[in-house]
Amino acid sequence: MCGFVGFANFEEDISKKEAILKNMNETLKRRGPDEDGYYIDKHAELAHKRLIVIDPEGGKQPMIENFLSNTYIIVYNGQIYNTKELKEELVRNGFNIKSHSDTEILLKSYIHYGKDVVKHLNGIFAFAILDTKNNEIFLARDHFGVKPLFYTLVNNTLVFASEIKALFKYPGVQKIVDSQGILELFGIGPAHTPGLTVFKGIYEIKPAHFAVFNNSGLHIKRYWKLQSKEHEDSFGQTCEHLKFLLNDAITRQLVSDVPLCTFLSGGLDSSIITKFASDYHKANGMPPLDTYSIDYVDNDKNFVKSDFQPNSDSFYVDFISQRLGTNHHKIVIDTPELADSLEDAMIARDTPGMADIDSSLLLFCKYVKKDMTVSLTGECADEIFGGYPWFFREDALKSNTFPWSISTNERQKLLNPYIGDKIKLKDYIDYRYDESLKEVEILDTDSKETAEKRKISHLTLNWFMQTLLDRSDRMAMYNGFELRVPFCDYRLAQYVWNIPWEWKALKGREKGLLRYICKDFLPSEIVDRKKSPYPKTHNPTYLAKVKGMLSKIMEDKDAPINNLLNRDYILEILETDGKAFTRPWFGQLMVGPQLMAYLCQVNMWLEKYQPKIEL
Numbered sequence: 001m002c003g004f005v006g007f008a009n010f011e012e013d014i015s016k017k018e019a020i021l022k023n024m025n026e027t028l029k030r031r032g033p034d035e036d037g038y039y040i041d042k043h044a045e046l047a048h049k050r051l052i053v054i055d056p057e058g059g060k061q062p063m064i065e066n067f068l069s070n071t072y073i074i075v076y077n078g079q080i081y082n083t084k085e086l087k088e089e090l091v092r093n094g095f096n097i098k099s100h101s102d103t104e105i106l107l108k109s110y111i112h113y114g115k116d117v118v119k120h121l122n123g124i125f126a127f128a129i130l131d132t133k134n135n136e137i138f139l140a141r142d143h144f145g146v147k148p149l150f151y152t153l154v155n156n157t158l159v160f161a162s163e164i165k166a167l168f169k170y171p172g173v174q175k176i177v178d179s180q181g182i183l184e185l186f187g188i189g190p191a192h193t194p195g196l197t198v199f200k201g202i203y204e205i206k207p208a209h210f211a212v213f214n215n216s217g218l219h220i221k222r223y224w225k226l227q228s229k230e231h232e233d234s235f236g237q238t239c240e241h242l243k244f245l246l247n248d249a250i251t252r253q254l255v256s257d258v259p260l261c262t263f264l265s266g267g268l269d270s271s272i273i274t275k276f277a278s279d280y281h282k283a284n285g286m287p288p289l290d291t292y293s294i295d296y297v298d299n300d301k302n303f304v305k306s307d308f309q310p311n312s313d314s315f316y317v318d319f320i321s322q323r324l325g326t327n328h329h330k331i332v333i334d335t336p337e338l339a340d341s342l343e344d345a346m347i348a349r350d351t352p353g354m355a356d357i358d359s360s361l362l363l364f365c366k367y368v369k370k371d372m373t374v375s376l377t378g379e380c381a382d383e384i385f386g387g388y389p390w391f392f393r394e395d396a397l398k399s400n401t402f403p404w405s406i407s408t409n410e411r412q413k414l415l416n417p418y419i420g421d422k423i424k425l426k427d428y429i430d431y432r433y434d435e436s437l438k439e440v441e442i443l444d445t446d447s448k449e450t451a452e453k454r455k456i457s458h459l460t461l462n463w464f465m466q467t468l469l470d471r472s473d474r475m476a477m478y479n480g481f482e483l484r485v486p487f488c489d490y491r492l493a494q495y496v497w498n499i500p501w502e503w504k505a506l507k508g509r510e511k512g513l514l515r516y517i518c519k520d521f522l523p524s525e526i527v528d529r530k531k532s533p534y535p536k537t538h539n540p541t542y543l544a545k546v547k548g549m550l551s552k553i554m555e556d557k558d559a560p561i562n563n564l565l566n567r568d569y570i571l572e573i574l575e576t577d578g579k580a581f582t583r584p585w586f587g588q589l590m591v592g593p594q595l596m597a598y599l600c601q602v603n604m605w606l607e608k609y610q611p612k613i614e615l
Contacts (some may be wrong), residue, residue: 003031003162004075008044010135010215021045024169033480044130048075058099070133074107078125078147081252118223136214143490145207152202158213164350175611176200187425190353191467228441231498239517249489250276258373261290266316269378271526278324291326293317294364296537297334331367335542346601348478355597362475369481380487383465385511386504407583453501543593550596553603560606
């Protein structure tokens, strides 16, 4: 896992901008702490920051390949999981493979397949390949956007990077937030419309898209999407194929030349990952698998049961770790540290995010990084298999908006009244919601339940899951740490997409089918456990800490947050410990202390980035 930057202009000589390139690349040093590399050409400059995971010597970047009087150069962030099959195909076609780096395989696969290379990849990736003979650059991003790739155009120059902050180091790229940016930030955020950012003129290559930049401009094309088709397998065949896909996706992602572990929460999803990974270790004569869990000081003492979080994790973590024989490590975070890391989490995202839901993962990765470099997580199982409450709750299903963000009125009220009079969040949210639903393909053979759940699944996969994947990448890579997400294997997602909802929600349970196929290899205590979201702190000292931080901000009437948001409403939120904001800001957990922490992040962002607001 790494980070890269670059810029290209095939009409002008830009070879004397090395200092700019280095400044851009230096912003990504946390993504790639191990080494860096540069390529300077008349019409393009590329740079790379590397986190070494596979083949320290053979995977250096930018990687250059001369082939049939042409030169190709790649910068790449990610991991290709079908490297073995690609290598075999390349060898059959006469290619000489010099290393066991997936970077070399990816570059030579592009030379072999051309722009169709993306149709042959299984992995998480963002990359740019310069073709010097044809004067063009090819950029691509993986099927679900696990790895980021941002770009902008400045005077016919394409500027691109793994993170937004790097783009601001290129002359002429400004930090402007216009009305659409405000709508994205406070109407959709911390999610975002695919392809957009909160900054004017700065975009992302959408998941499952590639782009070609040459003398005729920038051309973007989609290369993959989930296809609706009738599910023909029997129930038994479905279960067996799912077991195969799960095992294959997980074991493919266990390849690493550096220490690797799994995150274990004691829930179903992380237990599945850990079970297959642990079995792989045992079958290959490896030491016991290392597993890690996160908790907070005094969390068991202060835990309060709710519909969204019915029980704490600690008992189940110990139970499944002992059952699987893993070498388990518990990371316990205190509340002051959680609050103090809010700014780092914001910087990692380049925007306000999920408050301590972000900063806790950032700290978790920071501590695990002391011993490990790579971890597998159970992220994305809820999106793929239907695990969230909104798949089942009538109020969410009939909300006619994004069900994880139904606080539309409260969001509107939070805006500074002057801005709120100009910007109507609900109209924008409705537009994006309707626009997204038009992409869903419903079959005539779909039952009413399946058709309804296709819609909610589409929204969840393309909006909510993307937000969590953004979080995973930024918080982990801020620590030079790699997170892998086996449930996000596009083959698994495609297969599950067409399974009838009545099977997915077997016995009326969230992830009912996934639970059913796990009953043969996981204990019932785990299989039957009710879903519990990513753990948050229940320690009342956290509320006191973030309330104090926000109160201090609001004591300064010149604080930039007052120009953007409703000062009186924020004071009301403070006075009621967050209860004046009656629904979660986002998802299931961003309420009360998390909302106050988010507002702190907004002010930190305004102070740190100093965006120009244009309405």
